[in-house]
Amino acid sequence: MSFFIRNVGRGGETQKRKLNGHRGKIFKSQSTSKRLKKANKFVHDDNESIASTDEEFAEENLRNKTEKFETETDEEEETAQEKSLRLAKKYLQEIEEEEKDRAEFEESAVAQRLREEYLEQKGRLRKTVASNYIGHNKLILLRCKEHKGPITCICLSNDGSILYSGSKDGSLVKWSVKEKIKLKAIRGKRGKTKDGMKSIRCMAISTDGKFLVIGAIGCNDIKVFSGDTLDHIKNLQGHRKFVSGLIFRKDTHTLYSASEDRSMKVWNLDDMAYVESLFGHQSGITFIDALSRERAITSGGYDGTIRIWKIVEESQLIFNGHNLGNSIDVVKLINEENFFSGGDDGQLCVWGCLKKKPLCSVPEAHGRDETNGQPMWISSIATLLNTDLVASGSRNGVIKLWQCGQDFRSLNLLFEIKLTGFINALTFTPDGNQLIAGVGSEHRNGSWWRIPEAKNSIVIIPLKHK
Incomplete structure (x- = not known):
């Protein structure tokens, strides 16, 4: 039984899935003999229309048209292999230009960068940096009048210069990370703007910063905004319940969405079109993540599973983890082969794509609640991609930074950062110099507890290195 439902066009014809935002088209190529025949006919027709007294003009005219036809024919005859070679040479030239602009340029810089990109794609790139982190400098607090409710989600632009934050009151704010302003x-429900949202649950920004997408409670649509101006572009309709997770496939406009309706959907934002649906979770999906590969990873809440969806292969890998009866609330990739998960049982688990059981698990990673004796929920996880550094946040306001051991078989605590409130969202800046937290007086998924003294804010944490 297939878990994938494709978009079906008119007349019952199944549409081809889009690859990098383009539908496949089939063109019938003409053979060389047919093209020459067409050229001869073209020349013959022109000969008949020219008077004998203008023979020199006719010859010149025919020569120009024949040369133009031959040029067009040569362009059409570029093979797929030749095109790939041409694009590869162009890419190498671009890398060389970028590396030459740096202060220190080495002959092996291009080869080193290509090697790292290859290892990253294969999920084998791992930089050991965690041991260099020893603490943090003075915390920077960002607050604004629009965020009257708890911060529920944040996302960073690809270069780490722009931060977007969403709140339970439906407000959306764009920040400058460098200038801290x-x-x-966009105001939320209380505002008068037509794009007002009841309660923002999730958001994502495309790699090029062109599209910002929002999922909100009270609206089953995905709202698409301009990442630059925050102008509303379109609503993507299809989910039957509110959208709980959004992520762009890296370097593309392919969007993956997860919903409380237990489905995951694929969208192409170049055409603002739905592509296909994926089913399998037995409970509402709580989180979604993806990197460069054409696959996504989701956590299924109270169904106790994590699933990796292989889009091309039309298959899924199922991981059963955490304690039975507990909810898996967050899942986060650190590279293409390893990921972390956390939930209301307090466990922080490390996984490998090839094993059904965790490689490592830290039970009660944030301790126990003194008032009720229950484990502190893990409400957010951040990873510094392709390194050994990970951060986890809990409902008691504590952020812990961890170092991954050899082959992700262990987790060692580096240090703690204590805030007041629920740590609803975490993200590292790409250079690893800062950790950004979204803090609220309530959990992002509900209002079971409330911390009145907590400030709904963005906290920028400058990290100290050796």
Whole structure:
């Protein structure tokens, strides 16, 4: 039984899935003999229309048209292999230009970068940096009048210069990370703007910063905004319940969405079109993540499973983890082969794509609640991609930074950062110099507890290195 439902066009014809935002088209190529025949006919027709007294003009005219036809024919005859070679040479030239602009240029810089990109794609790139982190400098607090409710989600632009944050009151704010100021904002439900949202649950920004997408409670649509101006572009309709997770496939406009309706959907934002649906979870999906590969990873809440969806192969890998009866609330990739998970049982688990059981698990990673004796929920996880550094946040306001051991078989605590409130969202800047937290007086998924003294804010944590 297939877990994938494709978009079906008119007349019952199944549409081809889009690859990198383009539908496949089939063109019938003409043979060389047919093209020459066409050229001869073209020349013959022109000969008949020219007077004998203008023979020199006719010859010149025919020569120009024949040369133009031959040029067009040569362009059409570029093979797929030749095109790939041409694009590869162009890419190498671009890398060389980028590396030459740096202060220190080495002959092996291009080869080193290509090697790292290859290892990253294969999920084998791992930089050991965690041991260099020894603490943090003074915390920087960002607050604004639009965020009256708890911060539920944040996302960073690809270069780490722009931060977007969403709140339970439906407000959306764009920040400058370098200048630590608010750039633009959209008020929530209390505002008068037509794009007002009841309660933002999740958001994602495309790699090029062109599209910002929002999922909100009270609306089953995905709202698409301009990442630059925050102008509303379109609503993507298809989910039957609110959208709980959004992520762009790296370097593309392919969007993956997860919902409380237990489905995951694939969208192409170049055409603002739905592509296909994926089913399998037995409970509402709580989180979604993806990197460069054409696959996504989701956590299934109270169904106790994590699933890796292989889009091309039309298959899924199922991981059963955590304690039976507990909810898996967050899942986060650190590279293409390893990921972390956390939930209301307090466990922080490390996984490998090739094993059904965790490689490592830290039970009660954030301790126990003194009032009720229950484990502290893990509400957020951040990873510094392709390294050994990970951070986890809990409902008691504590952020812990961890170092991954050899082959992700162990987790060692580096240090703690204590805040007040629920740590609903975490993200590292790409250079690893800062950790950014979204803090609220309530959990992002509900209002079971409330911490009145907590400030709904963005906290920028400058990290100290050796």
